[in-house]
Amino acid sequence: MKLEQVLHMIGGDGETNYASNSALQKTVISKAKPIVEKAILDLYCITFPKSLSIADLGCSSGPNTLMVISEIIDAVDRRCHHLNRPSPEFQVYLNDLPTNDFNAIFRSLPGFHEKLKKEKGRDFGPCYIVGVPGSFYGRLFPDKSLHFVHSSYSVHWLSQVPSILESENYIGLNKGHIYIAETSPPLVHKVYLEQFQKDFTLFLRSRSQELVPSGRMVLALVGRIDSNPISRWCGYIFELLAQALNDMVSQGIVEEAKADSFNMPVYLPSIQELRGVIEKEGSFHVDQLEIIELNWDQNHDDDNPNCVPDVMTSGNSIAKRIRAISESMLINHFGTAIIEDLFERFAAKIAGHLSKEKSKVSNLVISMIKKDEDRLVASF
Numbered sequence: 214m215k216l217e218q219v220l221h222m223i224g225g226d227g228e229t230n231y232a233s234n235s236a237l238q239k240t241v242i243s244k245a246k247p248i249v250e251k252a253i254l255d256l257y258c259i260t261f262p263k264s265l266s267i268a269d270l271g272c273s274s275g276p277n278t279l280m281v282i283s284e285i286i287d288a289v290d291r292r293c294h295h296l297n298r299p300s301p302e303f304q305v306y307l308n309d310l311p312t313n314d315f316n317a318i319f320r321s322l323p324g325f326h327e328k329l330k331k332e333k334g335r336d337f338g339p340c341y342i343v344g345v346p347g348s349f350y351g352r353l354f355p356d357k358s359l360h361f362v363h364s365s366y367s368v369h370w371l372s373q374v375p376s377i378l379e380s381e382n383y384i385g386l387n388k389g390h391i392y393i394a395e396t397s398p399p400l401v402h403k404v405y406l407e408q409f410q411k412d413f414t415l416f417l418r419s420r421s422q423e424l425v426p427s428g429r430m431v432l433a434l435v436g437r438i439d440s441n442p443i444s445r446w447c448g449y450i451f452e453l454l455a456q457a458l459n460d461m462v463s464q465g466i467v468e469e470a471k472a473d474s475f476n477m478p479v480y481l482p483s484i485q486e487l488r489g490v491i492e493k494e495g496s497f498h499v500d501q502l503e504i505i506e507l508n509w510d511q512n513h514d515d516d517n518p519n520c521v522p523d524v525m526t527s528g529n530s531i532a533k534r535i536r537a538i539s540e541s542m543l544i545n546h547f548g549t550a551i552i553e554d555l556f557e558r559f560a561a562k563i564a565g566h567l568s569k570e571k572s573k574v575s576n577l578v579i580s581m582i583k584k585d586e587d588r589l590v591a592s593f
């Protein structure tokens with residue numbers, strides 16, 4: 214299954230849409246803000262381009278879509294004021310898969326432009342914003358046309374489930390699971406890792422061709438802080454979803470063969486795995502790498518001892534979050550009839566898990582600089 218034909222976050226205005234269930238992603242964007250600002254200002258203040266080209270890859274559709282773009286524009290505009298220079302023109306490219314709700318983004322643009330005009334005054338910009346439908350696992354932009362690339366919560370999506378897991382002879386290899394789990398055979402981790410290495414290499418190669426020399430890229434993705442592929446924290450959420458599916462199989466609601474052939478097209482890399490691909494591909498220096506650890510439940514505040522969230526409420530809100538991102542794939546594979554039941558069971562599994570242990574998501578934020586080819590050639 215090619216992910217780009219199926220995957221989309223739930224759009225529209227319903228209770229389960231991505232826009233209402235992306236608070237965790239919003240927190241990651243807020244916490245990564247200093248890294249994004251440093252990267253864009255380092256870049257801008259070297260060359261002061263008259264027109265600054267920025268791409269956000271995997272922008273989705275919701276309150277987060279224009280959040281990073283606003284932060285980047287604010288940072289550059291403030292620096293220009295400080296230096297008493299005119300602000301540059303901003304050329305903004307919002308990319309996602311063609312199945313994304315681009316119409317909702319386009320409808321929000323007049324309000325966004327109005328707000329910019331009010332806040333920044335007449336001398337600002339202008340800011341041109343366009344949508345770019347297509348997979349970031351391949352070229353999206355002309356050679357050396359971008360100054361800055363940003364992507365949040367998107368690069369852990371693979372281009373496809375590792376093909377061996379969908380091939381006739383190997384169906385059932387990961388029986389009872391939908392991602393790498395404790396009892397998955399080692400081959401399962403091997404093929405997931407290989408798919409990630411292949412996809413991420415293509416991602417880096419494509420961006421290195423599109424970025425100007427010394428162009429910058431900041432990526433935030435879910436990952437692992439240890440080398441153990443079976444993360445008790447991040448990947449475990451998929452194990453709970455698998456358990457809910459397994460219960461439905463044993464009750465005859467879901468066909469066993471259908472469950473055996475479903476696997477999630479995501480990979481949560483360790484820091485070493487991420488760095489390994491970047492080093493091997495060779496086009497980027499890593500400037501900064503930060504880990505942001507967040508509770509699965511965004512209502513759970515570690516700093517407030519009086520905050521004891523109800524596990525069932527947490528279970529429901531985490532289940533809705535996972536539903537907003539995975540429903541399109543589940544419907545494609547199992548049909549719509551099982552979805553409500555599946556997510557009710559999943560919410561109860563999460564609640565059961567949270568009543569025993571607290572779980573976190575490890576987010577990796579990595580800031581990279583494109584190597585200067587001229588300098589590379591000169592150093593040979």
Ligand SMILES: C[S@@+](CC[C@H](N)C(=O)[O-])C[C@H]1O[C@@H](n2cnc3c(N)ncnc32)[C@H](O)[C@@H]1O
Nearest residue numbers: 238271272273277309310348349365366367370
């Ligand atoms: C969880 S959303 C993150 C959206 C937003 N950046 C945020 O932080 O809230 C992940 C997005 O990545 C997109 N995506 C996944 N694979 C992609 C690919 N190969 N090319 C472009 N977009 C992709 C999905 O369609 C989805 O909209």
